[in-house]
Amino acid sequence: MNGIDVSKHNGAVNWTSAATAIDFAIIRAGYGKTYVDPWFERHLAGAQAAGLRVGVYHYSYALTVEDARVEARHLLDVINGRKFDMPLWFDMEDADGYKKKHGFKFSRANISAITQAFIDTIRAAGYQCGVYASKSWFEDYIQVDADAIWLAQWASKPTYAGRFDVWQNSDSGTVLGVTGKVDTNVLYTEFWKEQEEDEEMKTYKHTTEMPEWARDTFVRLVHAGIVAVDDAGEIAVQECSVQPMVYLDRLCGGQIEKLPEAIKVLQTSE
Structure with missing residues (x-):
């Protein structure tokens, strides 16, 4: 199954048109401890109205285990009890260099502990939680008990040796209904079947x-x-x-x- 992930950076999406080319969308709910993506509700409503399978993700600025717990509670507040077609996703990378600038310790033990704290908080609220990261981060930093893995490896085929459920294969895809470039993904696990059963x-x-x-x-x-x-x-x-x-x-x-x-x-x- 093919899909995209979007945030405010993608702006308006014609979800009716997009649904002719994709099967699912993963939408950013927010980041950090308080930020809510201003396009979250519109993207969510549009994707669901178009009949797409929908998931949500949270980008993390957590520097400590307690930060991760606060961020998880923030995500839970944003989704407000709503259910989705896949686990909630946690993105622990450092795409904008914030963690590095704040003296973050990039070690397997530290990153895994922070990631696991987020997962455990989400699970305690009755949701499953998956982790998004690049191939190198999964190999070097992340060793956790997660419900799903979302692998980011922009290539013609994935080479990560571990298991994964979603593969983000590009950050520069083109999809009908989306202006400009968009992240594209392939989904291998139909989470909703297990949920329905x-x-x-x-x-x-x-x-x-x-x-x-x-x-x-x-x-x-x-x-x-x-x-x-x-x-x-x-x-x-x-x-x-x-x-x-x-x-x-x-x-x-x-x-x-x-x-x-x-x-x-x-x-x-x-």
């Missing part, structure tokens, strides 16, 4: 919100020995199944340390 399970944030069959599932999994939980909250799954893991996450509200107690409550309530 799992939509019913993802709505259960607390045990009391689950239907009776879902609550019973936990008890059966534990009693059958398919799922084991030790006192430290570590989970062992004896059979290959995605659903039990999703339910387990919902049972403890995403707080794994509370899982053993949550299961005990279910068992005693039978």
Whole structure:
């Protein structure tokens, strides 16, 4: 699938025309701790009205782990609970030299810690989070637990050895409906299929919100020995199944340390 990513720098886009040439768009929501892209809402509304799959990204000026958390909360405020067709994207590079000018330490440990802090904050709000970076940044600086990878490598074909879900192949593409040059991308993972298949399970944030069959599932999994939980909250799954893991996450509200107690409550309530 082919797509573009845009910000205020691209100005007005004729999304109806663009939709004849592309399948998706990734739109900048903002950057830093407070900035909101003035074209975000217009780009978002136009792309969605044209029937495109849509994602959003945030450009980071974070110099510390706490900065990253603040930036993540800012992005969450901007999107205001809205859902998208792919994970929220985090761009941690230094395209304008801001980090270098402010004495930033360019090391794998530092950049990975800052990136992971952003990811974890986004996840805690119920969203998936992906990371955008160049091939060299992924190879030299970024080693994180992310839900998706957006690789920037402007070339005729990607040579990055790691896995990636989206490939930004050019910063100077031309697309109908867009004035001037635009970043072009190829998407390999249709994230929305997984979201649609799992939509019913993802709505259960607390045990009391689950239907009776879902609550019973936990008890059966534990009693059958398919799922084991030790006192430290570590989970062992004896059979290959995605659903039990999703339910387990919902049972403890995403707080794994509370899982053993949550299961005990279910068992005693039978």
